[in-house]
Amino acid sequence: MADAPGAGGLFLRAHLYLVYVFLYVPIGVLIVLSFNEAGLPTAWTGASLKWYGALAANETIQRAALNTAIVAISSTIIATTLGTLLALGVEMRQKPNAALDALLFAPMIIPDIVLAIALLAFFSLIKFSLGLHSIVMSHVVFNIAFVFAVVRTRLRHFDFSVIEASVDLGAGAFTTFRRVTLPAIFPGVLAGALLALTLSVDEFIIAFFVAGAGPSSQTLPMQIYSMIRFGVTPEINALATIVILFSFTALFLSQRLNREVLTS
Amino acid sequence: MQTSRLQTAVLIGPGLGWLALLMVVPCGLVFVLSFFERGVYGGIDYVFNFGNFARAIDPLYLNIFFKSARIAGLAALIALLIAYPAAYAISRAPRRHQTPLLFLAILPFWSNYLIRTYAWIVLLNREGFLNQGFELLGYQGEPINMLYNDGAVVLGLVYNYVPFVILAIYSSITRLDPEIWEASQDLGATRFRTFYRVILPQTVPGIAAGLVFVFVLSIGNFITPDLLGGGRVQMVGNLIYDQFLTARDWPFGAALSFVLIGIMMVLLFLQAVLANRAQGGGRG
Incomplete structure (x- = not known):
């Protein structure tokens, strides 16, 4: 269905390439600068891994990286489990429910800052202790919604009658899930988990509000923020x-696992 | 197929429970909080009143809302102008190229927001990349300070949200019947006329979705005004942040959050109505 490249087509294509330049040049500049020995954009003094070495020697950063790994992996495991079950439950019901859809869509659209203050207010009202565990619990909230959305698109192409067939053939509910349902939707589940993992690794505001005081629950984005903000x-x-x-x-x-994850 | 209520409850229960406890209840709490007031020594005085909402429409704060709306609106419009032709170009590319092209456009959107914003500090600051470039091109005056103003904030928002608008427009274009192009051209319309009279009106839902999304994410944004506005550009997001972490006036911060959510819900509702109408009309 491609158009013959007339003048309009050429203009469109040029515009598209410029948009990619706009999107990737800022990131590219950062990457190139990270190998600059001088460390500043003012002058290129030669390629060096010096700053990576400095990073590896920085204990605060190491601690933050470890915290981020703990938060991201825990919240991903919980959210992937709950989100997958939700998607299965919602698709099997086959009755549309607008309230349910709205509830599951809300975490994706609610402003971070609002969710952040709501969780902080909630935790402090019930006198819940703050730390890595409260960050995990908070990250699960938005990650459930994303995993749910990804797995659900996968389930659209899933024939639920194979579950029935499996049960008819004498398999129990658990065996059916493990041997039939899960293998069929696994790429979707894994794709959702990877998305959840990145979102959690990158999330800043909510973590910042519910981390509590002290360096013990600093995550990488919090570290990055203070590096940007204070020098x-x-x-x-x-x-x-x-x-x-x-x-x-x-x-x-x-x-790659699920072609529709980011582009649908 | 038959699914028992029990089975559904087991599948849906845990996830819904989590969202109920850690999203619905906290948001409800913020709503309730917004009707109380800050105690004399900080903390919360549990006296029911509408004082916070009255204060939210005080010109001082109302101006911040208007200013945020102006910046968010401008960002949404510019993002649309950049994204529409890009999405259109992707939709006209050979079919096998479309998914990779779209993926490439949307990829930055899912990566670290702080870092994407920081990249612009590197580009725009006085000793930054762009000023270096100007110097190389023969510019001799004082370095230009491009950071810490409304323009930098708008630029940061556009940069961060353009990918999503491309996605929204692209999906509304691909939902059209592919034969629509041929039909219009067979009837003698030029390519431009086909776009202007046939395609553009039918992608209004995508346009609305893109605009509303950028507007909503921008008006409640905290990071971009904080980093690229350098504290000089205050928007609703920063105001809420200050009420919670600096001024310690949680009830007022809660009221501001609810005004923000109210604006958001109205816009999302309008967008849904528009999308429904377009869907209904499209079949006629």
Whole structure:
């Protein structure tokens, strides 16, 4: 269905390429700078891994990276389990329910800052302790919604009668889930999990509000924020490069597993 | 197929329970909180009143709402102008190229927001990349300060949300009947006329979705005005942040959050109505 490239077509194509330039040049500049020995955009003094070395030696960053891994992995496991079950339950009901849809859509659209203050107010009202566990619990809230959405698109192409067939053939509910349902939807589940993982690794505001005081529950984005806000050190370019490349890899894998994850 | 109520409850229960406890209840709490007032020594005085909402429409705060709406509206419009032709170009590319092209456009959207915003500090600051470039091109005056103003905030928002608008427009274009192009051209319309008279009106739901999305995410944004506005550009998001973490006036912060959610719900509702109408009309 492609158009013959007339003048209009050429203009459109040129515009599209410019949009990619606009989207990727800022990120590219950061990546290139992270290898600049001087560490500043003022002058290129040669390629070096110096700033990556500084990063590796920085204990605060290491601690934050570990915290982020704990938060992201825990919230991903919980959200993937709950979100997948939700998607199965909602699709099997086959009765549309607008209130349910709205509830499951809300975490994606509610402003971060609002969810952040709501959770902080809630935790402090019930005198719940703050720390990595409260960040995990909060991240699960939005991650459930994303996993649900991804797995649900996968289930649209799933023939529920195979579950019936399996049960008819004498398999129990658990065996059916493990041997029939899960293998069929697994790419969708994994794609949802990878998306959840990146969202959690990158999330800043909610974590910032519900982390509580003290350095013990600082996550990487909180670290990045204070590095940006209170004096830019060249290490941040190296850190930004690692985080961005991690996200891009996870998202690429996610898209490979389930073509509709990011583009639907 | 038959599914028992029990089975559904087991599948849906845990997830809904989590959202109920950690989203619905906290948001309800914020709503309730907004009718109380800040105690003399901080904390909360449990006296029911509408004082916070009255205060929210005080010109001082109303101006911040208007200013946020102006910045968010501008960001949404610019994002649309950039995204529409890009989405259209992707939809006209050979079929096998479309998914990779779209993926490439949407990829940055899912990556770290702080870092994407920080990248613009590197580009725009006085010793930054762009000023270096101007110097190389022969510019000799003082370095230009492009950061910490409304323009930088709008730019940051556009940069972060353009990918989503491309996605929204692209999906509304691909939902059209592919034969519509040929039909229009067979009837003698030029390519431009086909776009202007046939395609554009039918993608209004996508346009609305893109605009509303950027507007909603921008008006409640905290990071972009904070980092690219450098504290000089205050928007609703920063105001709420300040009420909670600096001024310690939680009830007022809660009221501001609810005004924000109210604006958001009205816009989403209008967008849904528009989408429904377009869907109904399209079949006629």
